[in-house]
Amino acid sequence: xxxxxLFLPLIIFIILGVFLYKGLSLDPAARDSALLGKPxxxxxxxxxxxxELQVTRDDLLGEVFLLxxxxxxxxxxxxxHDDIQRLAAAGIPVIGLNxxxxxxxxxxxxxxxxxxxxxxxxEPEGVRALAFDLGVYGAPETFLVDQExxxxxxxxxxxxPELVNQVILPEVExxxxxx
Amino acid sequence: MDILYLPELGHFALILALVMASVQAIFPLAxxxxxxxxxxxxxxxxAWAQFVFxxxxxxxxxxxxxxxxxSVVYVANNSNSALPWFYKLSAVWGxxxxxxxxxxxxxxxWTFAVSLSKGLPADVLGRALSxxxxxxxxxxLFVILTSNPFDRYLPRIPTDGADLNxxxxxxxxxxxxxxxxxxxxxxxxxxxxxLAALWSGKLDTAWARWSxxxxxxxxxxxxxxxxxxxxxxxxxxxxxxxxxxxxVENASLLPWLLGTALMHSLAVTEKRGLFKSxxxxxxxxxxxxxLLGFFLVRSGVLNSVHAFANDPDRxxxxxxxLGLTIGLSLLIYALRVPNLKAKAAYSLLSxxxxxxxxxVLLVVATLTVLLGTIYPLLMDxxxxxxxxxxxxxxxxxxxxxxxxxxxxxxxxxLSDWKSMQWSKLKRKIWLAGLLSLLLGFAILPWIYDGSWxxxxxxxxxxFLWIATTSIRDxxxxxxxxxGWKGISRSRWGMMGGHLGAALIVLGVxxxxxxxxxxDVRMAVGEPVSVKGYEFTLVSLGQRQGxxxxxxxxxxxxxxxxxxxxxxxxxxxxxxxxxxxxMTQVSIDWGPLRDVYVAMGExxxxxxxxxxxxxxxxxxxxxxxxxxxxxxALLAVTDRRYRIRVPExxxxxxxxxxxxx
Numbered sequence: 001x002x003x004x005x006l007f008l009p010l011i012i013f014i015i016l017g018v019f020l021y022k023g024l025s026l027d028p029a030a031r032d033s034a035l036l037g038k039p040x041x042x043x044x045x046x047x048x049x050x051x052e053l054q055v056t057r058d059d060l061l062g063e064v065f066l067l068x069x070x071x072x073x074x075x076x077x078x079x080x081h082d083d084i085q086r087l088a089a090a091g092i093p094v095i096g097l098n099x100x101x102x103x104x105x106x107x108x109x110x111x112x113x114x115x116x117x118x119x120x121x122x123e124p125e126g127v128r129a130l131a132f133d134l135g136v137y138g139a140p141e142t143f144l145v146d147q148e149x150x151x152x153x154x155x156x157x158x159x160x161p162e163l164v165n166q167v168i169l170p171e172v173e174x175x176x177x178x179x
Numbered sequence: 180m181d182i183l184y185l186p187e188l189g190h191f192a193l194i195l196a197l198v199m200a201s202v203q204a205i206f207p208l209a210x211x212x213x214x215x216x217x218x219x220x221x222x223x224x225x226a227w228a229q230f231v232f233x234x235x236x237x238x239x240x241x242x243x244x245x246x247x248x249x250s251v252v253y254v255a256n257n258s259n260s261a262l263p264w265f266y267k268l269s270a271v272w273g274x275x276x277x278x279x280x281x282x283x284x285x286x287x288x289w290t291f292a293v294s295l296s297k298g299l300p301a302d303v304l305g306r307a308l309s310x311x312x313x314x315x316x317x318x319x320l321f322v323i324l325t326s327n328p329f330d331r332y333l334p335r336i337p338t339d340g341a342d343l344n345x346x347x348x349x350x351x352x353x354x355x356x357x358x359x360x361x362x363x364x365x366x367x368x369x370x371x372x373x374l375a376a377l378w379s380g381k382l383d384t385a386w387a388r389w390s391x392x393x394x395x396x397x398x399x400x401x402x403x404x405x406x407x408x409x410x411x412x413x414x415x416x417x418x419x420x421x422x423x424x425x426x427v428e429n430a431s432l433l434p435w436l437l438g439t440a441l442m443h444s445l446a447v448t449e450k451r452g453l454f455k456s457x458x459x460x461x462x463x464x465x466x467x468x469x470l471l472g473f474f475l476v477r478s479g480v481l482n483s484v485h486a487f488a489n490d491p492d493r494x495x496x497x498x499x500x501l502g503l504t505i506g507l508s509l510l511i512y513a514l515r516v517p518n519l520k521a522k523a524a525y526s527l528l529s530x531x532x533x534x535x536x537x538x539v540l541l542v543v544a545t546l547t548v549l550l551g552t553i554y555p556l557l558m559d560x561x562x563x564x565x566x567x568x569x570x571x572x573x574x575x576x577x578x579x580x581x582x583x584x585x586x587x588x589x590x591x592x593l594s595d596w597k598s599m600q601w602s603k604l605k606r607k608i609w610l611a612g613l614l615s616l617l618l619g620f621a622i623l624p625w626i627y628d629g630s631w632x633x634x635x636x637x638x639x640x641x642f643l644w645i646a647t648t649s650i651r652d653x654x655x656x657x658x659x660x661x662g663w664k665g666i667s668r669s670r671w672g673m674m675g676g677h678l679g680a681a682l683i684v685l686g687v688x689x690x691x692x693x694x695x696x697x698d699v700r701m702a703v704g705e706p707v708s709v710k711g712y713e714f715t716l717v718s719l720g721q722r723q724g725x726x727x728x729x730x731x732x733x734x735x736x737x738x739x740x741x742x743x744x745x746x747x748x749x750x751x752x753x754x755x756x757x758x759x760x761m762t763q764v765s766i767d768w769g770p771l772r773d774v775y776v777a778m779g780e781x782x783x784x785x786x787x788x789x790x791x792x793x794x795x796x797x798x799x800x801x802x803x804x805x806x807x808x809x810x811a812l813l814a815v816t817d818r819r820y821r822i823r824v825p826e827x828x829x830x831x832x833x834x835x836x837x838x839x
């Protein structure tokens with residue numbers, strides 16, 4: 001047996017490793033590319049604080065805003081709450097979408113944690129509206145929508161201080177200046 | 180002591196375990212480099228301490244679950260105050276962080292068992308423990324640095340948890356991961372023995388003898404774990420399937436296939452002193468695929484129904500760990516494995532060659548599954564788009580390979596080591612061959628179904644071939660001086676393992692070809708006929724569970740003559756916290772067929788869409804798996820493994836020494 005042959009398993013493994021490394025930076029679902037650059041879907045949803053008042057897509061347009069999907073049942077939402085408050089304090093409108101939740105629990109959440117949201121939409125279990133059309137599969141998720149109603153940025157998961165400073169704020173400024 | 184600090188203590192215990200694992204890894208290495216034999220002895224107590232601290236850490240995480248301590252992130256994400264207590268316990272390993280802790284605890288448990296084993300020379304033991312220590316250090320670093328299960332939500336503590344994934348709220352989950360992990364981690368022991376042998380350069384057949392029982396036990400756990408997982412998927416997912424070629428399932432199949440090859444190759448190495456370098460490579464590769472599966476499932480590179488939460492940082496860390504472990508061991512292999520020409524000769528017609536064929540087929544099958552699993556990743560990395568290959572690829576390639584393997588499974592036990600005459604082999608196999616062909620290929624398909632198809636005929640022939648040759652082998656063994664009592668447990672183990680495989684072939688053949696699945700609209704009081712049975716929806720209702728609400732149905736199954744055979748009570752549950760619907764199927768099970776009723780969507784007040792499955796012989800797939808697992812354990816209890824003085828064991832002297 002040639003000594004070289006004994007290195008073959010190692011070589012095969014190294015090639016495999018290179019592919020696995022490349023794979024780490026690829027998103028298997030590639031969900032983002034499907035959403036970015038597309039208009040925010042049409043919807044009609046009641047406000048969380050007043051079931052009588054319906055909000056539609058057109059009510060939200062006009063300035064760059066963040067759409068944050070949250071629920072009182074979602075532990076990570078508590079985690080990112082401070083960062084949302086900071087974004088709101090920086091003057092960026094944040095629209096909340098209370099997702100698969102109950103009204104009472106959502107009210108308690110906002111009372112205890114503070115309410116940074118300009119307004120909150122209410123999409124409970126069984127309703128297939130905006131969150132469904134956006135392909136939301138959990139909370140929290142956050143979307144950046146520009147003046148024209150085009151989705152420009154999407155984050156599935158927790159907003160962190162680093163993300164706020166390095167990604168979200170620059171993105172917001174970029175699209176505020178775009179028109 | 181305030182119970183509030185339990186998670187911190189658990190975290191601390193985890194760090195102490197890391198310290199102990201480092202001692203266990205480094206001291207024997209340093210000791211063997213500087214020729215200080217005493218340092219090798221540090222490995223043993225360090226391994227014990229590591230086991231104790233990991234045990235403490237695990238128990239403390241479990242108590243955080245039982246105490247509903249939602250300040251712990253992992254508990255908050257995977258438990259809920261309404262969750263029944265036993266699911267709170269199994270939720271400990273229900274997601275990424277906790278299952279890692281379980282993995283580590285089991286590794287420490289295996290290490291502990293190795294450290295107690297008698298009859299191992301001190302230097303081999305020290306080196307093997309050192310290798311296990313290094314594996315443990317890597318994983319402990321991964322847990323502590325990236326996936327700490329004891330992280331807290333402070334100061335904002337959630338009032339309640341996000342609940343355990345409803346799919347996992349099932350008794351099957353309580354046992355499936357521990358069994359599976361016992362298997363994955365168990366192969367680390369063989370891996371450690373192989374590296375210890377390469378390290379010391381003493382590549383006699385002794386390491387094969389030490390490795391065999393450990394490999395068999397790990398294989399038994401892995402087999403039972405996979406069988407349990409398949410069974411769980413069958414009744415819990417509500418699709419009636421038992422194998423989906425999902426990346427996570429494939430990740431468990433890879434080490435299983437290589438582990439099967441390893442068991443057989445170890446037998447050749449121990450008995451005949453052949454294939455030494457090959458067996459060493461298999462031992463390294465088996466554990467490497469365990470780790471590879473671990474990476475595929477947890478790094479987010481593949482899409483799967485049961486992938487863990489993904490985090491690119493973790494993926495990179497894991498890949499580094501994987502690269503170091505596998506890369507270094509393959510490098511050591513390439514540098515240290517001796518360039519031996521086999522001294523023992525063997526002829527083309529011998530058990531040696533049949534087992535070599537078994538190995539080649541199993542390795543090809545492993546590569547087939549591996550390629551299919553990472554194909555989407557390869558294509559994506561080469562900018563060829565996002566595609567996956569799916570079941571057609573696997574079925575088209577994997578099934579013929581297993582058919583071929585089955586032929587050798589029959590030949591192996593009946594053949595002799597080294598060489599045998601064709602006429603002798605022919606005398607042993609002609610009856611089994613004739614029976615299988617006559618009954619399996621020609622007669623049985625007609626009797627069962629009244630028609631013939633190639634797939635069924637091949638499957639049944641193979642089932643009979645493996646079964647009859649196994650029985651023939653054990654019958655032959657019983658003709659020794661002591662009769663049936665003289666048959667060794669390892670021989671029984673081999674027969675049981677092969678019979679188990681035969682039963683799996685039977686189950687797979689029947690359910691794939693004769694299984695039926697019907698989606699029907701069922702209205703209260705209106706009978707529907709499926710596969711000769713009459714199903715009637717008697718009533719629809721609702722009930723409230725501890726953490727779910729459920730639509731319930733009562734469905735009666737009657738025979739043609741109107742005799743009541745079974746009352747089904749399927750449910751469709753909605754788990755409130757996660758808002759996740761789940762089908763709870765109701766099954767009438769039997770050795771010849773399962774009938775399986777699952778609720779679909781509500782159509783109106785009085786009607787429901789139902790799915791009715793007819794699954795012939797499906798149980799044999801799992802029974803076969805459990806029989807095989809049990810047989811492997813039986814083989815390990817064989818007398819010769821309990822004799823602790825291998826040098827003087829007369830049974831071994833003749834075969835294993837000739838290569839020494």
